[in-house]
Amino acid sequence: MKILHTADWHLGAYLGNFSRIDEQALFLQQLCRIVDENGVDMVIIAGDIYDFSNPPAAAEALFYSAMARLHEMKVPVVAIAGNHDSAERLDALTPMISELGVHIFANPGTVEIKAGGNGQSAIIAAMPFISEKRLNEAIFSGSDEAAMQKQYSAKIGALFSRLTADFRQDTVNIAAGHFHIAGGEEAKGLERDIQLGGVFAVNPADMPAADYIAMGHLHRAQRIKCGPAAAHTAHYAGSPLPYSLSERGHPKSVNIVDILPGRAATVDRIFLDCPKPIEIWTAATAPEAIEKCRQAGQSSAYKYIVITEEPAISAYDIKEMRGLAANIVSIELAADKPGTAAHIADALQELSPREEFANFYAKSKGTPPGERIVSIFDEVLSESDEEIS
């Protein structure tokens, strides 16, 4: 039986004020091609289908058309809710989307799916994201952080073990989850602020035993030894696109898991196209940065421009750079944080005013700002820039 494991699609996501929807459409085309070419029997999406609990219509359209395409190919899908998804909204779809062979888990549960030519079945024990808020009153006593961490980990572990009790010897036994396993390497930015300093992570030893553990939440693809006696391996598929500066240069992939009941799984990474990589461009001065932009030509990369040796930059220079090169996410000064590239990358973790505005707008309105709103914000911002410089 062949299972494709993917996660953290974040459909509808923005980088600065750039929508990622076109790249996401290309990813889903590639996904369907990979399913077809590899004879995949089932797809598991380990959470964060959407970037927002109230996703834009274009993101929903992408998701549904991908599900319809997989249904045409007779490939069932198991999807679990991540912390960015609204579990309730996903759950509301269940009566309709289950007709397409798509099993959505807003709450912990299991499903048995017949897949593959030989009449085999897989049991999937699904543990969607459960916020500390939802567990809060039930489990936390006292206010000691270490104790809370331990209780959270033990509670998730116990819930998960209860699900995996459904596993049988004649089935392929899969655990799927969306949370942080302690020891996993997180990307900064998108994921960082949700994890409360890593307090709410699950201890590897609390993870259940399974033939394959399909994880989502960490955007860097990675494996973590876990379960009783560290005899099992949790796989983070990682996101299909780089969604924050700290993910630049990460190879993005999906996992193809070849597995039979009672046999060890073989896991292949299939690498994905990255039509718009994320880059940091450093230049000593504004004229140097402008020259780089002039030479960039058709470079489609998202660019974070850092001017290292000037105390200020004029709105005129910013305008010129933006006129010469596409996809400039931000133009910043390293004046306050001189030194190594690492320092510069670190400094860039701070959000640009535009990103902060987009986040604030999305949080308060439940939908990202449209182009018109962003351009009004830009106008106001550049006016205030001009006043300062």
Ligand SMILES: [Mn+2]
């Ligand atoms: Mn997540």
